[in-house]
Ligand SMILES: [Ca+2]
């Protein structure tokens with residue numbers, strides 16, 4: 212990661228802030244639906260804090276969401292010890308790093324899984340091996356909603372960089388994150404590296420092919436991360452930003468991320 216000083220934090224610099232927001236769910240009683248809009252056959256709902264009218268998360272769905280506060284679960288639930296995401300599964304935490312009123316950073320739900328952190332036992336069973344009760348308990352204890360982070364680094368409305376969760380190939384646990392960015396901001400992902408939990412600690416060996424970056428998604432054996440993913444998520448961000456215009460200035464404010472008192 213090059214040491215570049217810019218006015219606004221880059222994805223790797225901002226990641227710990229956004230990651231911390233995704234890990235700390237507020238009480239639902241503090242939240243309210245600030246606006247819901249229908250655009251191009253999709254519903255976009257903004258949920259935020261009652262007292263400051265600052266957005267916490269955005270949902271993006273085909274159907275209208277009856278109650279975007281009640282129907283979104285910011286913490287992982289369980290059904291017979293299998294993680295569940297709740298009723299609405301397409302949502303994320305938006306940020307406006309350059310404070311122009313448009314979303315330029317999105318942490319989007321990618322699934323539910325635990326992370327192999329520093330305490331992860333080296334002898335934890337592989338996917339096809341039998342699990343003891345304490346293995347199941349550790350899985351449930353460590354399980355959380357996993358977010359992939361997308362950033363528009365030059366604030367032109369198109370995404371240029373991503374932090375993607377990468378599963379352990381042999382276990383249903385997240386092994387690391389892959390960082391990929393287009394340094395020319397043209398969609399060509401030419402800056403690729405990985406880290407475990409700390410963006411300053413490298414973890415090498417990301418495989419890049421002509422099709423894109425090879426990784427292990429949650430719930431499927433292999434995936435390819437490439438320019439198409441940037442396009443797809445850019446389209447979602449664009450729709451969210453158009454919804455902000457439809458809601459009207461003053462309906463709410465977006466979080467900047469670097470203030471302790473959001474919206475003050
Ligand atoms: Ca912005």
Ligand SMILES: [Ca+2]
Pocket residue numbers: 363364365366367368369370371396
């Ligand atoms: Ca851009």
